[in-house]
Amino acid sequence: MKLADYVVKFLEQRKINDIFLVSGGGIMHLIDAVGKNENINYYCNYHEQACAIAAEGHARVTGKPAVCLVTVGPGAVNALAGIVGAWYDSIPMIVVTGQVKKELIANFSEIRQRGPQEGNVLEMARPVTKYAVSVVEPNDIRKELEKAFYIATSGRPGPVWVEIPLDIQGAEVNEETLPSWDQESRKSEAVNYQEFEEIVRLIENAERPLLVPGNGVWMAGVRDQFVKLVEKTNIPVAVSFTSKDLLPEEHDCFVGVFGTAGQRRANFAVQNCDLLISLGSGLSLSKVGFNYGGFAPKAKKIIIDIDKGQVFNQVVRPDVGVVADLKSIVPFLTENLNAEKLNILPKWREVCSLWKRKYFPVGPEFYDNAEFVNSYVFMDKISDLLVNNACLTVGNGLDCVSYYQAFKVKEGQRTLISGNWGSMGWDLPLAIGACIGRGKEKTLCVTGDGSLQWNVQELMTISKNRLPIKIFVFNNRGYSAIRATQKNFSGGKYVASDEGSGVGNPNFELLAQAYGIRYFSIQTNADIVRVASEAIEGSAACLVEVNIHPDQWISPKASAYRDENGKIHSRPLEDMEPLLPREEIEENMSIFD
Incomplete structure (x- = not known):
C-alpha cells in the first residue's frame, strides 16, 4: 500500500475521526489518502495557523490528540504559530507536514534552500x-507514528511534529512487515506513596486549606x-483562569x-489560607502576580504537577513539591482523606462564603452608562442564557477578563481560554475545532x-x-488593553491602538454578509437578553456586534503603580484596583490573626 494511505489508516485505527488541513502540493499524496478514507472527515481551514488552533480546540473538548495536516515550507511555518499555545497549555496534537523530496533536502548548515519552498x-x-x-525511510513510518502518538499523550501532553518528504509519502510499504516502536521504551514512573501520605497529613492538620486546581x-x-x-x-476551591469550568458557580466550595x-x-482566600494545594496549576506570573513574593504569604504551599519544571522552577517555590500524575494522586487523596479527621476551622468555610457573596463582580455601577454595553454585564447575562452543556471560547483581551469575573459556569459546561500564550486570533478557530469535536x-x-x-478568513x-x-x-x-497601558504610563498618548492612531475596524454587518452569516447588534445593556436570546436560538451561525x-x-x-519617586511597583493580589478602603483590606487580611 502507499505510505500515505498507511498514515491515514493508522490515524483511523486510533479513533481519529476528524482532520484539519490546508491543501498543498507538498502533501499531495497525504491529501489524496485523506480523501479516499470514508471514516475520516476533513475540514479545510484557510490559514495554517487557524488549522493548528482548530486541532487544539478539538483536542481540548475530546481529550484525544487531534491532527493538523499542512504543506511544506510556508504552510508549515504558519502552523508553528498555531501550535505554540498547545505546547504551553499541554494539549496533545499530531502535526503532519510535507517536505521536498528526500534527495532534495538541503544540508542547512551549508545552503539555505535546494527544493521549492523548502525550509528547515x-x-x-x-x-x-x-x-x-x-x-x-519508508519502513520507519509505523514506529515513528507510534512513538509520536505515545509521546503526545503521555506524561505532560503536548504537540508532536511528523514531517514526511513528498517521495516518501508516495512510496510503497508492506503494512504487515513494518517494524513497530520498541515497547520497552514506554517507561512509566513509579508512584511514591510516601509523598502522597505526607500530603494527606498536611491537609488533615490544616485549619485553612485551599485547593487550587488547574487545567491539568x-x-x-x-x-x-x-x-x-x-x-x-468540603475544602474551599480557588481555580486558575484555565480551570474555571471545573466547578459550577453555585457549588458551595467554589470561591x-x-x-x-x-x-x-x-x-x-489565596492570601489568607494556611495550606495551598496546587493540582496541575502552573503558578505563572499572570496568576500569582508580579509581586510573587507576596503570593499566599500565610500558607505552606504544596505544588503537584506531572512536569518537574512546573513544580520546582516556577516563580513560586513549593514547601512540598511532588512530581506526580494527577491520575494517581487525585484518586489517592479522595480515598485516603477522611472528613472526620480534618481540622478545618468552620469559620474558614464561612468567611470564604461571605467573600463570595460580598465581592460579586457585577455591581449596579456597571449599568450606569445607558449608551453602551458593559462587558461584565454582558458576561453575567449571557451565562444566564446558556444551557448546562454549552461550550464557550473566549479571546485574550477584555473578553477573557470579563469572563473570569462575571461568567457564572453551570454544571456540564466547557469554557475554553488560552492559558499561557494568549495569541490574537486564537478564539475563532478554536471554536471551530471545539464545535466539531463536540459533534457540531x-x-x-x-x-x-x-x-x-x-483569523477572519475562518468565517468561511x-x-x-x-x-x-x-x-x-x-x-x-x-485595542483597549494597549490603550489602558498607554493611558497609565504614557500620559494618554495613544499609538497604534485606536482609530485616531492607526487601527480601524471593518463594517461588521457587511463582513458577516460577505460570508453568508446572519448579523445582529447589541447596542446597550438593555439589548443583551433580547438580542442574544434570538442569536443563540437555532443552529445557524451568526455574528453579533457588541457595542463596548x-x-x-x-x-x-x-x-502596577508608580511611587512618589517614579519607581514602578506591583500590588499584591489582595490589593486590587479600584482600591478598597485600607481598613477593609486590613480587616479581610487579619480575620484569622
Missing part, C-alpha cells in the same frame, strides 16, 4: 513540540474524581478565580474586534461547513 522547519518546531521527526485536572481526565474529592472534604485579573473573593453542537465564541481580524470555514457557532464581537474601537465603550477598563485588577 523541523528545527524551528523542536522548541515547541515534545517530539519532531522527519521520516526519510482536565488534561489528566480526573475532573469527576476531583469533584468527589471536593465534596468529600472563584484567583489571579491578577481574577476575582477579589478568590484572591482573599452549538458553540459560542466571544472575541474582540482586534482578535477577530487575525464556519459558513462552508454550516457550523452552529455564535460569534459575539466586542467592538471597543481597537472604548474607555471601559479591566476591573478589578492587581495593577
Whole structure:
C-alpha cells in the first residue's frame, strides 16, 4: 500500500475521526489518502495557523490528540504559530507536514534552500513540540507514528511534529512487515506513596486549606474524581483562569478565580489560607502576580504537577513539591482523606462564603452608562442564557477578563481560554475545532474586534461547513488593553491602538454578509437578553456586534503603580484596583490573626 494511505489508516485505527488541513502540493499524496478514507472527515481551514488552533480546540473538548495536516515550507511555518499555545497549555496534537523530496533536502548548515519552498522547519518546531521527526525511510513510518502518538499523550501532553518528504509519502510499504516502536521504551514512573501520605497529613492538620486546581485536572481526565474529592472534604476551591469550568458557580466550595485579573473573593482566600494545594496549576506570573513574593504569604504551599519544571522552577517555590500524575494522586487523596479527621476551622468555610457573596463582580455601577454595553454585564447575562452543556471560547483581551469575573459556569459546561500564550486570533478557530469535536453542537465564541481580524478568513470555514457557532464581537474601537497601558504610563498618548492612531475596524454587518452569516447588534445593556436570546436560538451561525465603550477598563485588577519617586511597583493580589478602603483590606487580611 502507499505510505500515505498507511498514515491515514493508522490515524483511523486510533479513533481519529476528524482532520484539519490546508491543501498543498507538498502533501499531495497525504491529501489524496485523506480523501479516499470514508471514516475520516476533513475540514479545510484557510490559514495554517487557524488549522493548528482548530486541532487544539478539538483536542481540548475530546481529550484525544487531534491532527493538523499542512504543506511544506510556508504552510508549515504558519502552523508553528498555531501550535505554540498547545505546547504551553499541554494539549496533545499530531502535526503532519510535507517536505521536498528526500534527495532534495538541503544540508542547512551549508545552503539555505535546494527544493521549492523548502525550509528547515523541523528545527524551528523542536522548541515547541515534545517530539519532531522527519521520516526519510519508508519502513520507519509505523514506529515513528507510534512513538509520536505515545509521546503526545503521555506524561505532560503536548504537540508532536511528523514531517514526511513528498517521495516518501508516495512510496510503497508492506503494512504487515513494518517494524513497530520498541515497547520497552514506554517507561512509566513509579508512584511514591510516601509523598502522597505526607500530603494527606498536611491537609488533615490544616485549619485553612485551599485547593487550587488547574487545567491539568482536565488534561489528566480526573475532573469527576476531583469533584468527589471536593465534596468529600468540603475544602474551599480557588481555580486558575484555565480551570474555571471545573466547578459550577453555585457549588458551595467554589470561591472563584484567583489571579491578577481574577476575582477579589478568590484572591482573599489565596492570601489568607494556611495550606495551598496546587493540582496541575502552573503558578505563572499572570496568576500569582508580579509581586510573587507576596503570593499566599500565610500558607505552606504544596505544588503537584506531572512536569518537574512546573513544580520546582516556577516563580513560586513549593514547601512540598511532588512530581506526580494527577491520575494517581487525585484518586489517592479522595480515598485516603477522611472528613472526620480534618481540622478545618468552620469559620474558614464561612468567611470564604461571605467573600463570595460580598465581592460579586457585577455591581449596579456597571449599568450606569445607558449608551453602551458593559462587558461584565454582558458576561453575567449571557451565562444566564446558556444551557448546562454549552461550550464557550473566549479571546485574550477584555473578553477573557470579563469572563473570569462575571461568567457564572453551570454544571456540564466547557469554557475554553488560552492559558499561557494568549495569541490574537486564537478564539475563532478554536471554536471551530471545539464545535466539531463536540459533534457540531452549538458553540459560542466571544472575541474582540482586534482578535477577530487575525483569523477572519475562518468565517468561511464556519459558513462552508454550516457550523452552529455564535460569534459575539466586542467592538471597543481597537485595542483597549494597549490603550489602558498607554493611558497609565504614557500620559494618554495613544499609538497604534485606536482609530485616531492607526487601527480601524471593518463594517461588521457587511463582513458577516460577505460570508453568508446572519448579523445582529447589541447596542446597550438593555439589548443583551433580547438580542442574544434570538442569536443563540437555532443552529445557524451568526455574528453579533457588541457595542463596548472604548474607555471601559479591566476591573478589578492587581495593577502596577508608580511611587512618589517614579519607581514602578506591583500590588499584591489582595490589593486590587479600584482600591478598597485600607481598613477593609486590613480587616479581610487579619480575620484569622
